[in-house]
Amino acid sequence: MKRIAGVVALLGALVGGPLAAQEGEGTGSADIPSATPAAKPPEKQCRPDVGCVTNLPLPRFVSLKGSEGNARRGPGLTHRIDWVFTRAGMPLRITAEYENWRRVEDAEGAGGWVHYSLLSGVRSVLVTLDMAELRAAPEASAPVIAQAELGVIGRVLECRTDWCRVAFSGTRGWIRKTDVWGVNADEIID
Template identity: 75%
Template structure:
């Protein structure tokens, strides 16, 4: 340690090149980045809320057992635009899960901030307005993925296969109850 500190002293022009053990420790410890303190329900990397919803950017994404390419692939998402819930962050990796709870660690580059929903109710009604008395403009089959245009508490305006309408949040997965999306 003294030899390393002495070499640092010479390189930094600190005189004779001999530092005390305390001075050497001070040099070593001051170069460390401050530890990141994670808050509950907030991602340590992005400072965005956890959990939060995103979508799969491409048509395929590997979910790994851990955050890194050396970890084995446990699951492969194969549906572009599929909504996913981020539950944790580590460096460039996000732990995600689908509507059934399957998932793993995915590289952030495979995810998009575009919000989508998965219809979870068979023949879910899309209405002309965010009201149960508004006329039905279409019905959606279970498993259809659509893009969120706007959400108010209890209702989301979505685009499903080109058809736009309002759908109850209880009929979809990909938005928190009471969440507003603009």
């Protein structure tokens, strides 16, 4: 019974009526909560370099999980589809978060809002230099073991300061970070 009276007192305070006094509660200002702060919870303040939903850094790289992903104009199924990503494993950069949606962009800056279930934390890179050289070791003097064409997608195995070890269709080697898109210049991946 006491709990119900407390709810009635709060409702009375919110509508400005004398219900609290009628239910036998005190009428002092300390007994009636202020309606302003309780009416709407404060919005979460987010830092521009950290996602509000995941608390992970922004921007950050992920990859497309399947072979197709719709990029929408806004975060929700009611928003128009502006772009369709069609390459499984394609690296994407997350630039914003809203509930279950992530705003992403590709190497050319095209993108939109994608449902998080279409994205994977598996890291990949897109070759940005035609006939980029894969080397046996992370140094310019190491032997070339393969060449990757412009636009080829590879899986990231590790990254050092200037080089990343990647796998392209079973071939593994070291490629310069400047020859790929999908990792930050200062990023180290073990």
